[in-house]
Amino acid sequence: GNSVTQMEGPVTLSEEAFLTINCTYTATGYPSLFWYVQYPGEGLQLLLKATKADDKGSNKGFEATYRKETTSFHLEKGSVQVSDSAVYFCALRNTGNQFYFGTGTSLTVIP
Amino acid sequence: DADVTQTPRNRITKTGKRIMLECSQTKGHDRMYWYRQDPGLGLRLIYYSFDVKDINKGEISDGYSVSRQAQAKFSLSLESAIPNQTALYFCATSGKGSLGEQYFGPGTRLTVT
Numbered sequence: 490g491n492s493v494t495q496m497e498g499p500v501t502l503s504e505e506a507f508l509t510i511n512c513t514y515t516a517t518g519y520p521s522l523f524w525y526v527q528y529p530g531e532g533l534q535l536l537l538k539a540t541k542a543d544d545k546g547s548n549k550g551f552e553a554t555y556r557k558e559t560t561s562f563h564l565e566k567g568s569v570q571v572s573d574s575a576v577y578f579c580a581l582r583n584t585g586n587q588f589y590f591g592t593g594t595s596l597t598v599i600p
Numbered sequence: 601d602a603d604v605t606q607t608p609r610n611r612i613t614k615t616g617k618r619i620m621l622e623c624s625q626t627k628g629h630d631r632m633y634w635y636r637q638d639p640g641l642g643l644r645l646i647y648y649s650f651d652v653k654d655i656n657k658g659e660i661s662d663g664y665s666v667s668r669q670a671q672a673k674f675s676l677s678l679e680s681a682i683p684n685q686t687a688l689y690f691c692a693t694s695g696k697g698s699l700g701e702q703y704f705g706p707g708t709r710l711t712v713t
Contacts (some may be wrong), residue, residue: 523701532604532690532704533643561610578642586631586650586694592642 491516494578495591502569502598509585510564510594512553512579520581522555522562527576536564536577561591569598601644603627606642606691612711613681621676621708624693629703630696632674634658634666637688637707646689648675 496511514520521540525533540556551566558589562579579591604625613619623632630651635658637642645658645668655666663685665677678685688709690703 507658521701525704532706533692533702534704535701538701582701587648588633588645588692588694590635590643 491581491583491587493579493587493589493591495580497592497594498576499561499595499597500573502596504514504571504598504600505568506521508564508566508569508573510577510579510595510596512562512564512591514560514562514579514589515528516560516581516583516589518584520583522553523580523597524551524553524562524564525578525580528576529575533578556595569596571598571600574598602705604691604693604694606689606705606707606708610705610709612713614713617680617681620682621689621691621710623674623676623705625672625691625693625703625705627693627695627703629693630671630672631694632668633692633694633702634664634674634676634690635686635690636660637690643690646676671713680708681710685713686710686712690693 490598492515523538524536527533537548539546539555545554553564574597576593576595578593607622633648634646644660649668691705693698694702
């Protein structure tokens with residue numbers, strides 16, 4: 490079947506700290522992988538994506554690399570800011586165009 | 601104007617009442633989805649539709665129904681609301697093509713008392 494597992498939160502970091510949020514997936518075929526971000530009171534917004542193995546998605550200083558050999562798509566940022574405080578969701582889209590989301594990881598960045 | 605809109609944004613209703621949540625999109629996408637979000641459970645798919653004549657059940661369709669009135673409109677109904685349907689509901693759309701990421705509405709917070 491298809492599923493996404495991401496690290497549980499909440500995660501609390503100081504400003505300028507390094508961020509990693511782990512995500513692993515199970516899928517048949519070759520899925521596309523996504524990270525979405527949800528700010529308080531809002532819907533999910535696409536943060537970055539990767540469609541094939543070894544692709545690196547990047548946006549706003551965040552990066553994630555599609556690792557087929559480890560079935561992972563870990564989110565990283567070198568220096569987080571207070572404005573990065575949000576809930577982050579890892580997701581996959583399978584070859585049948587269905588989407589599967591992880592449970593979300595809450596990030597709080599303190600000044 | 602937002603590409604994906606949902607009405608109402610907040611709703612409180614009583615057990616046993618029928619309620620409809622509406623979603624409209626201006627992105628021209630064929631595919632539309634309804635999810636519910638619960639703390640600690642992430643997003644779970646209720647129903648999805650790949651075009652006007654195509655409706656599919658998702659992971660948790662029991663107690664819900666949907667109607668795709670037009671390409672741009674996809675409504676979710678709770679025929680007889682119950683308290684464990686209290687949640688945040690999101691509509692999303694996606695287009696055809698190799699990337700096909702989803703675009704989400706702002707959500708509807710539903711409380712069933």
